[in-house]
Amino acid sequence: MARSRDPFFQALARIRDRLQAGGYAAGGPIVIVEEARRLGVSTTPVREALSWLCGEGLVERGPSGGFLAAHLDAGAVRDRYGFRLICLSAALDLMAGLPTYGRTPDRGDAPVPELRRLFEGLVRRTGNAALMDAYLRVDGQLRQFRDAERRVFTDIEAEADRLLAHASAVRNGDLREALRVYHDRRAGAAAIVALDVARQQSDGGAGVDRP
Structure with missing residues (x-):
């Protein structure tokens, strides 16, 4: 079958x-x-x-x-943002000296989905199966907070675009710092993000299939 x-x-x-x-x-x-x-x-x-x-x-x-x-309460959400950053930082360490990302200008992709592909691609390119498993696990747990991030951070598209620009640079020092800022921002707002999800569910969002 x-x-x-x-x-x-x-x-x-x-x-x-x-x-x-x-x-x-x-x-x-x-x-x-x-x-x-x-x-x-x-x-x-x-x-x-x-x-x-x-x-x-x-x-x-x-x-x-x-x-x-x-x-996942606020502390758990905060920890998972932190762990995803650890996975991405480890990927950059393993790829030291290699080009990080080749972004094609004006390709027309929305910045946020493209950024998600960048994150997974960074880890996948290391060829480290254990790191990939850890990344996919934590990223899967954070997926339910994506819509909340859009509501909490009104500049999410511009933020993703800036981070993608750093990823196109030859050196990854700027990308490493941008990833830290990106995840620290979310970790700092973990309580708000978690509350937003809880409110959406209490208003009837839970139990309905979503794309």
């Missing part, structure tokens, strides 16, 4: 996407029977997928059994 049609991989991909988009209330229960009905699969692949996602830090085991959507 093709991987894309396997019930486990279907459940894993769709539940992961929903979690990363903030589609479940933080700390709220994920009911296996309801998820199986929503996804059109049996309960077994859903249970297996949720167990797998516990390992990715997106799901937690409930105190009396069952599964809960992971709850």
